[in-house]
Amino acid sequence: MPELPEVEVTRRSFADRIAGARIASLELGKPLRWPLGCDPASLVGQRVLAVRRRGKYLLLDLEHGLLLLHLGMSGSVMFSAHLGPAGKHDHFSLHTSQGVLRLNDPRRFGAVVFAPNEHSPQAQKLLGKLGVEPLGEDFVLDGFVRALKQRKAPIKQVLLSGDTVVGVGNIYASEALFLAGIRPTTRAVRLSRARVARLHDAIRSVLARAVEQGGSTLRDFSNAQGESGHFQLEAAVYGRAGLPCRVCSTLVRTIRQGQRSTFFCPACQKP
DNA sequence: CACGGATCCTGATGGC
């Protein structure tokens, strides 16, 4: 469920508080998507140096190696000095000198994976095929145009696949395409440079605004301090099937693409 | 090799 903005908001909400903390113990619940990939005892005594983000992954830099954390569809992270005992869906807890970092994930599509370093096979298996960061300076129009020219799939699915640009999930894909005036079913290769330019802007602005607002688009999202977003960013089309478009009042439609729901305004968004 | 479908898992919701 968490897309780039929610992961970034989560990161910011605990990165400074966990930096420098020494790992005291680990507590594992049910299996997540992948095994941890190391002996939990080998992490004890190490310091957490920093928390970075790559796509929808949180990267916890340790003195020797890093932990890659993914929230999957239903994951959320809490970091607090005063966390009670692990609950039913708490499947990973890192007890440190500065608090407990805990991953709650009912569906267990998330993961915590150890890698000896960022370029190791373990890390590259997860990070190696990721596209560019949409909010970074590498997300340039020329590169985006070139990448999309090679893709025959519908633009919505290209955005979701994350190998061209990362971080755009099911909600923000619909929102960005609405902002850009592009029908989600349009094949990427068919988009003119001008329309790709609109999409490039739309992706950046929709994600940047969501980060500023604290991940507010998601109904039940809260950061690692348990604070919710401000709910000031209302979805233009996502979840609004049958309701009037906020721009032209045409009824918003929903379709299925690759077993995911897509929402769009048939009038504002051209094929 | 790009594409599209099946798949992992649990919970919420709504119809009957």
Next chain:
DNA sequence: TGCCATCAGGATCCGT
């Protein structure tokens, strides 16, 4: 403590 189908913010694997 009703049962069943559908849907949910992700991403990998596999057959074509």
